[in-house]
Amino acid sequence: MPESHELNALDDMTEVMELLFESGWTDGLPVIPPTPRNVQRMLTGTTRAADELIGRIPPKGGRATVEKIAINAVMAGCKPAYLPVVIAAVEALLDDRCNTRGVQCSTHIASPLVIVNGPIVQELGLNSGHNVFGQGWRANATIGRAVKLVLVNLGGATPGVIDKATFGHPGKFTYCIAENEAANPWEPLHVERGFAPTDSTVTVFGAEAPHNINNHWSATPHGLLRTIADAMSTLGSNHLYLGGESFLVLGPEHADVLAKAGWTKRDVRAFLFEHARKPLAQAKIGGMYGPETRRNLWPRWLDHDDEQQGIPIARRADDIAILVAGGAGRHSVYLPGWGARSATRKIER
Known part of the structure; x- marks a missing residue:
């Protein structure tokens, strides 16, 4: 310079x-x-x-x-x-x-x-x-x-x-x-x-750039969070293979649905950790590491013989960071990372 x-x-x-x-x-x-x-x-x-x-x-x-x-x-x-x-x-x-x-x-x-x-x-x-x-x-x-x-x-x-x-x-x-x-x-x-x-x-x-998540109708945490979990768990996501931290930016209206039902951030993380997953069988043919699950690139905790086992998009629930931003409207945003923190x-x- x-x-x-x-x-x-x-x-x-x-x-x-x-x-x-x-x-x-x-x-x-x-x-x-x-x-x-x-x-x-x-x-x-x-x-x-x-x-x-x-x-x-x-x-x-x-x-x-x-x-x-x-x-x-x-x-x-x-x-x-x-x-x-x-x-x-x-x-x-x-x-x-x-x-x-x-x-x-x-x-x-x-x-x-x-x-x-x-x-x-x-x-x-x-x-x-x-x-x-x-x-x-x-x-x-x-x-x-x-x-x-x-x-x-x-x-x-x-x-x-x-x-x-x-x-x-x-x-x-x-x-x-x-x-x-x-x-x-x-x-x-x-x-x-x-x-x-x-x-x-x-x-x-x-x-990554913001991934928008629409849910205009769900009035319960389970309905809303199932939509969010589905949007978060894709075969092309780094997190399915590398772990690391990701961010969920809840719109105020979505956050209000969760909070009024008594849900905490910890509850939201726990639900997403359990439901934002892809079966191992799909990851083997559509993702980053290929079909040989016994290679060192795959997480060691995987049961390599259980192809229906769900691979989470985070290695632990606390790796899903949550904040609230944005204006009116039933939208939230998911921000996948690169595998870092x-x-x-x-x-x-």
Whole structure:
């Protein structure tokens, strides 16, 4: 990446954007030039030193200092107040459980999703309701974009070079949501993970694009969750073969059906763990590992002779993470992962 002072020699914004694009430092969309003035303004959003090293971004190991992260936040169009969220997301991605190196290099479709919880959601105007995965909110759009630019510019995830995704998905431009805590009948994600309700946090997770789940009629948990379990358990899912964590984003109306019937998140997880399964016979002919179940690639706990045995999409119920987001409408969203896990970090100003 260029040093911000190097851009002062160029005459206009168009010239700067062309230089950045031709150098491979953008996502293909126009960017805000990271001039010294713009970067210094961005750094006012944090009390952390500009030269503080947050870590090295895999796979190339670029140095993610606070200043380098700020440069990418400028390019993405962030306000200075967004910078602590971007920094926390980068910190979380450096957790080994996320396997960011694998997500960056895989042929799989996954891209890191940023999930924000806590009071900062309202402070920054992050969207947690209608069209939560869509356009229209600057905070969601630019925070997610800044994280992706860090992964490309410091981690080296250039498409076709390091990033070998067969397809990719639009979340590789930006992928950031907030949990709809006001509509959540249970404790929010960050509280479930040991943080205080007054803490603001970021959770990152290498996720596929959202898989929509329709159920407009079921008035009981069993009817609703059978629909969700069926949508989650497909022969093409990584989770059937690799395990790892996945996320279920319940729409507020679906969450309300479950909570009013007295169901907890633990109840929902237990039901989905038991019912989101595929028979071994189907997996042997339609999935990832082939018919020879005694190869080391298959889970060792399988009864290789029981072809009707149901293979769960998670190795344990707690690997199904649940949050509530979105607006009105009887929809939920399933987010399969790459086979890795999520990580949560507190946002430090």
